[in-house]
Amino acid sequence: MRSGTTGGTMDPVSEQDEALSEATITSLGEKLDAYMERHGLRSTSQRRVVTDVFFRSSGHLSIEELLVLVRERDPKIGYATVYRTLKLLKESGLAYERHFGDGVSRYEIAVEDEHHDHLICMECGTIVEFENDEIERLQEELAARHGFKLKRHVHELYGICAACRKRAS
Amino acid sequence: MRSGTTGGTMDPVSEQDEALSEATITSLGEKLDAYMERHGLRSTSQRRVVTDVFFRSSGHLSIEELLVLVRERDPKIGYATVYRTLKLLKESGLAYERHFGDGVSRYEIAVEDEHHDHLICMECGTIVEFENDEIERLQEELAARHGFKLKRHVHELYGICAACRKRAS
DNA sequence: CTCGATGCAAATGCTTTGCAGAAAA
DNA sequence: TTTTCTGCAAAGCATTTGCATCGAG
Numbered sequence: 001m002r003s004g005t006t007g008g009t010m011d012p013v014s015e016q017d018e019a020l021s022e023a024t025i026t027s028l029g030e031k032l033d034a035y036m037e038r039h040g041l042r043s044t045s046q047r048r049v050v051t052d053v054f055f056r057s058s059g060h061l062s063i064e065e066l067l068v069l070v071r072e073r074d075p076k077i078g079y080a081t082v083y084r085t086l087k088l089l090k091e092s093g094l095a096y097e098r099h100f101g102d103g104v105s106r107y108e109i110a111v112e113d114e115h116h117d118h119l120i121c122m123e124c125g126t127i128v129e130f131e132n133d134e135i136e137r138l139q140e141e142l143a144a145r146h147g148f149k150l151k152r153h154v155h156e157l158y159g160i161c162a163a164c165r166k167r168a169s
Numbered sequence: 170m171r172s173g174t175t176g177g178t179m180d181p182v183s184e185q186d187e188a189l190s191e192a193t194i195t196s197l198g199e200k201l202d203a204y205m206e207r208h209g210l211r212s213t214s215q216r217r218v219v220t221d222v223f224f225r226s227s228g229h230l231s232i233e234e235l236l237v238l239v240r241e242r243d244p245k246i247g248y249a250t251v252y253r254t255l256k257l258l259k260e261s262g263l264a265y266e267r268h269f270g271d272g273v274s275r276y277e278i279a280v281e282d283e284h285h286d287h288l289i290c291m292e293c294g295t296i297v298e299f300e301n302d303e304i305e306r307l308q309e310e311l312a313a314r315h316g317f318k319l320k321r322h323v324h325e326l327y328g329i330c331a332a333c334r335k336r337a338s
Numbered sequence: 339c340t341c342g343a344t345g346c347a348a349a350t351g352c353t354t355t356g357c358a359g360a361a362a363a
Numbered sequence: 364t365t366t367t368c369t370g371c372a373a374a375g376c377a378t379t380t381g382c383a384t385c386g387a388g
Contacts, residue, residue, distance in 0.1 A: 042362050042367055063352085078370040083353065099268065101323075103352070103378095119315055128315050135311075138304050139326055146288055146297050147331030154270075156323040157308055162316030211342055211387050232377085247345040252378065273377070 025055045028094055035092040049073050050085040060098055060106040060127055117155040123164035194224045204261040218242050219254040229267055229275040229296055286324040292333035
């Protein structure tokens with residue numbers, strides 16, 4: 001995963017997301033092109049702006065936030081286009097759609113062979129990504145025990161981060 | 170938890186929710202009365218119908234589903250009242266609000282000292298409740314490691330249940 | 339009597355869609 | 364030239380709210 005404090009047997013995390021490498025961005029663009037090719041979809045300037053902004057973004061952006069960034073590059077792009085482009089990214093498997101309970105959809109880049117869940121501060125909204133193989137394993141085991149073939153899961157931990165707890169006291 | 174195959178060290182589950190005992194329903198009603206008392210809220214016939222229907226229900230009901238049941242007892246009750254009453258139940262800690270990704274809020278009875286998560290069949294919508302102490306423990310540990318004080322969590326496993334897999338093959 | 343609750347309809351907030359004109363292929 | 368895409372505004376949906384009226388305390 002694209003993260004900060006990796007290494008060791010602990011969960012790799014990213015308190016603050018970083019940008020992807022230029023090579024990875026290119027590779028994501030190529031995957032998207034291939035998908036569009038396969039589906040007879042067209043590469044327009046608007047799509048290129050939206051997807052490039054998205055691939056260069058970090059964190060968990062809402063359509064609204066994405067629209068602001070997109071309009072810095074092309075003020076004429078409408079919000080329906082952003083919605084439609086994110087839907088395309090989702091369908092092509094290049095973006096995940098997340099819902100953290102505040103009523104808006106947030107999107108994040110889906111990097112291949114990478115999976116993580118979220119720890120969310122209910123006070124300041126900070127999102128920390130985490131990955132825990134032991135939990136993953138227990139989930140699989142549990143699903144199997146109930147006869148389920150697992151496809152995906154949602155695992156979000158809500159609490160108060162250290163900074164907010166300190167501020168409050 | 171109100172469940173089927175309990176006992177042992179495995180997760181207690183309820184494939185099919187059962188009704189609560191009359192004693193438990195009464196106790197829930199008393200808790201609600203106490204909450205309303207404390208907050209200067211009034212006990213109206215509509216509220217009594219909605220809360221009684223809810224406490225006697227099983228599973229994870231949407232407002233729409235609840236409204237149908239409520240109107241069997243009093244056809245004049247409006248849906249805003251059901252929304253408002255469920256909000257009251259949520260605030261008083263007697264109901265949990267859940268979102269399983271289909272865009273509607275579902276509610277379930279919050280029985281004290283009971284906690285469970287969900288395994289959802291993406292094909293038929295069956296919801297299986299589960300509880301896993303090991304996962305709970307790992308979550309706490311993980312949150313603490315990131316300086317978070319955990320308040321609540323969302324843990325949903327989506328997959329295909331045994332019956333649907335069989336039907337498909 | 340008072341003030342909270344109800345029911346209706348209107349408003350809200352996010353997301354989706356219809357359509358005419360624009361632009362890829 | 365054909366077909367998809369865009370931008371706008373309108374429509375959808377679940378949920379919330381304003382308000383006149385009702386009814387619990």
